[in-house]
Amino acid sequence: MAIENENKRSQKDLLQHEIEVLAGIATSKDKYRKIVQAGIARWVKDFQKGQIKIDTVDDLKKLIEIDLQLQKDEL
Numbered sequence: 001m002a003i004e005n006e007n008k009r010s011q012k013d014l015l016q017h018e019i020e021v022l023a024g025i026a027t028s029k030d031k032y033r034k035i036v037q038a039g040i041a042r043w044v045k046d047f048q049k050g051q052i053k054i055d056t057v058d059d060l061k062k063l064i065e066i067d068l069q070l071q072k073d074e075l
Contacts, residue, residue: 029070036067 043060046052052059 033067033070036063036070039063040067 040060040063043052043063047060
């Protein structure tokens with residue numbers, strides 16, 4: 001009986017740890033998305049001001065791809 005209780009406690013501890021890890025990952029992804037979105041907004045502003053030429057669209061593409069990947073991971 002004591003072994004069964006210990007196993008149940010270990011499983012609960014493991015599940016709690018997994019929940020905490022997943023919560024930390026979700027928090028990090030939210031932060032990363034905010035950074036990426038700020039980068040996209042800055043890119044658009046600089047482009048509108050003429051500070052960015054069309055040949056540097058690759059930076060925007062990379063930011064968008066990162067943002068989409070972070071969103072996809074949430075599904």
